[in-house]
Amino acid sequence: MLYELFKLLDKIDFPGAGLFEFLTFRAALAILGALAISLIFGGKLINILKEKQIGESVRDLGLDGQIEKSGTPTMGGLIILSAIIVPVLLVADLGNIYIKVLLLTTIWMGAIGFADDYIKVFKKNKKGLRGYFKVIGQITLGIIIGLILSFHPDVVMKEEIPIDSQIKLYGETEKNSPVFGQSEHSLKTTIPFFKDATFDYQNLLNPFGINQNGWIIFIVIVIFIITAVSNGANLTDGLDGLAGGTSAIIAFTLAILAYVSGSVVFASYLDIMYIPNSGELVVFAAAFIGACIGFLWYNTYPAQVFMGDTGSLSIGAIIAVFAIAIRKELLIPILAGVFLIENLSVIIQVSYFKYSKKRHGQGKRVFLMSPLHHHFQKKGIHESKIATRFWIFGIFLAIFTLITLKLR
Numbered sequence: 001m002l003y004e005l006f007k008l009l010d011k012i013d014f015p016g017a018g019l020f021e022f023l024t025f026r027a028a029l030a031i032l033g034a035l036a037i038s039l040i041f042g043g044k045l046i047n048i049l050k051e052k053q054i055g056e057s058v059r060d061l062g063l064d065g066q067i068e069k070s071g072t073p074t075m076g077g078l079i080i081l082s083a084i085i086v087p088v089l090l091v092a093d094l095g096n097i098y099i100k101v102l103l104l105t106t107i108w109m110g111a112i113g114f115a116d117d118y119i120k121v122f123k124k125n126k127k128g129l130r131g132y133f134k135v136i137g138q139i140t141l142g143i144i145i146g147l148i149l150s151f152h153p154d155v156v157m158k159e160e161i162p163i164d165s166q167i168k169l170y171g172e173t174e175k176n177s178p179v180f181g182q183s184e185h186s187l188k189t190t191i192p193f194f195k196d197a198t199f200d201y202q203n204l205l206n207p208f209g210i211n212q213n214g215w216i217i218f219i220v221i222v223i224f225i226i227t228a229v230s231n232g233a234n235l236t237d238g239l240d241g242l243a244g245g246t247s248a249i250i251a252f253t254l255a256i257l258a259y260v261s262g263s264v265v266f267a268s269y270l271d272i273m274y275i276p277n278s279g280e281l282v283v284f285a286a287a288f289i290g291a292c293i294g295f296l297w298y299n300t301y302p303a304q305v306f307m308g309d310t311g312s313l314s315i316g317a318i319i320a321v322f323a324i325a326i327r328k329e330l331l332i333p334i335l336a337g338v339f340l341i342e343n344l345s346v347i348i349q350v351s352y353f354k355y356s357k358k359r360h361g362q363g364k365r366v367f368l369m370s371p372l373h374h375h376f377q378k379k380g381i382h383e384s385k386i387a388t389r390f391w392i393f394g395i396f397l398a399i400f401t402l403i404t405l406k407l408r
Contacts, residue, residue, distance in 0.1 A: 002090045023282055026091045027255075030283050031290035033087035038294025042079040046298060046305050049073035063369075063377050072303055075117045076295065077311020080244075081110045083291035084318075088284055096280040097154040098325050101145060102318060109230060109317040112137040113309035120308075128309065138230060138317075142223030145321055149222070150215035156183040157327065158274040159198075160267070183276060187214045189327045190272060192334075192404040198273065199330075225329055226320045232339030233316030235346060235371045240303040241296055242373060242387040246338045246394045247315045248292035253335055253398040254322050255285035260405070261326045270405045278326050288318060301384040335401040338394050345372035 002020070019025045050073055084106055092099045116129035149155050191197040201221065202214030237243035260266035262279025292315070298304040319336060323329045333340050349370035357363035368378035376386045 001094070004094070020091075023259075023279055027282050027286035029091045030087040030286040033090065034083040034287045034290025035294045037086055038079050038083040038291055039297055041082055042076070042294065042298050042305070045076070045079055046073055049075065049305070063374065069303070072306055074121060074306040074308040075114070075310050076299065076305035077110065077113060077117070077307040077309070077314060079298070079305070080291045080295050080307060080311045081106060081314060083294055084284075084287045087287040087290070092283040092287075093280050096277055097148070097152050098278055098281050099284060101148055101325060102281065102284050102321060105141065105145065105317050105321045106314055108137070108141050109314045110310055113311065113313040116309040116313075134313075135227070138227045139223050141317065142226045143219055145226070145324070146215070146219030146222040149325065150187065150218055151185075153185075154277060155185070156276060157186050157188065158183055158276065160271070160274070187218050188273065189329060190331075192331055193407060195271065221329075222324055225324060225332065226317050228343065229320035229332060229336055229339055230313045230316030232336065232343040233319070234309060234312040235342045236339055236373070237307055237312040238371060239301075239373050239377075239383045239387050241300040241384075242390055243307065243312055243315065244292045244296045244299050245387065245391045247319065248289050248296070249391065249394040249398050250319055250335055251285050251288040251292060253401055254319065254326075254328075255282050255289065256402060257328050257331075257405075258282050258285060258322070258326050261328075272405065273327060275326060281322065281325065285322070288315075301387070331401050331404065334397055334404070337397040338390055342371040342373070345370045345375070 085103065088099065088103060094100070112129070112134060116134065119125050120128040187201040188198040189201070191199050200214065201218045202212075204217045205211075205214055233243055233247065236246060258278055258281040260270055261272060261275045262277065262281070264274055267274035295307065295311070299307065316339065320329075320332065323332050323335070328335075345367060348366050352366050353363040367375040369375055373383075373386050373390065377383060
């Protein structure tokens with residue numbers, strides 16, 4: 001909205017209007033706006049939720065400090081959603097396809113999470129929205145996102161022309177700027193750790209003699225990634241500040257990846273594919289960072305509000321779609337490693353319990369409790385220390401993710 005307005009003002013040489021052309025300036029406005037909205041709106045929302053006695057009912061799992069959390073307001077994910085959406089609508093280029101895709105993801109998964117929280121809180125049904133409705137929602141979103149990224153005319157990529165090919169085309173003239181090929185629709189993605197390595201999802205069908213329709217495989221992979229990461233974020237949201245802090249670290253890393261992927265100079269220097277117009281995602285990432293940090297003001301121990309599924313499902317899906325959009329989805333197991341280990345801890349716990357019960361007649365557990373953060377709680381470690389240590393681990397994973405850009 002403001003972006004288009006200031007573009008018009010810049011055409012008539014309005015003083016200062018040209019600042020909106022700078023991505024970093026709009027990213028700064030986005031993060032400040034998100035912080036302001038989450039801090040101001042967050043406090044008011046918490047008061048409203050307390051007045052209406054919209055609190056979380058907590059099952060007694062034998063964890064320290066758990067019963068004291070009973071009655072803490074939930075549905076705090078509305079703070080995160082509003083702090084993302086409003087700044088993005090104001091300062092981002094709303095004509096950018098990647099911004100549209102991320103806004104769709106935020107609203108779509110926010111609606112599913114809100115329905116789940118509403119049923120839990122207002123209908124007093126602890127199970128919330130039936131599982132298959134969530135899965136259908138995630139699958140539908142995956143299909144929509146997959147189709148958009150496969151066929152939309154603005155979703156293109158460019159790869160740098162090798163030096164020997166440049167010499168054949170232009171001769172041995174010295175060039176001051178990198179040379180990229182023509183824009184192309186592609187299902188290629190970046191393979192970490194390997195130089196000049198990309199993978200085309202179409203290649204998965206070639207052994208079967210199918211030379212087209214690679215988009216079908218791509219959609220299946222998009223569905224899997226969205227489902228896995230959103231569920232991982234949901235499982236991680238079990239300690240005060242854990243999901244919010246982890247997501248802020250991931251968002252900061254994604255902002256850097258989007259910036260270098262959308263820059264001809266950095267894409268050439270780092271030898272990665274150049275994705276035109278993807279740099280605008282830095283504005284979205286900035287709002288995401290501000291929203292998560294602002295939410296932590298109220299969510300760190302002892303939490304004044306829980307994000308609920310409204311927030312956790314949304315932030316997981318945002319991270320998944322963001323990474324897919326900039327062709328860095330193969331880095332998700334590293335970057336979102338905290339979500340991954342939380343997912344795996346539950347899978348391992350449940351699988352081994354069923355196996356041991358079938359094999360020995362009595363179920364055994366690998367962890368004291370799953371997800372993994374509850375295992376450490378059972379060992380007597382305070383939840384604030386657990387959350388901080390998970391943040392530190394998340395920072396390590398974020399740094400390692402960025403190192404992979406040159407570790408090839």
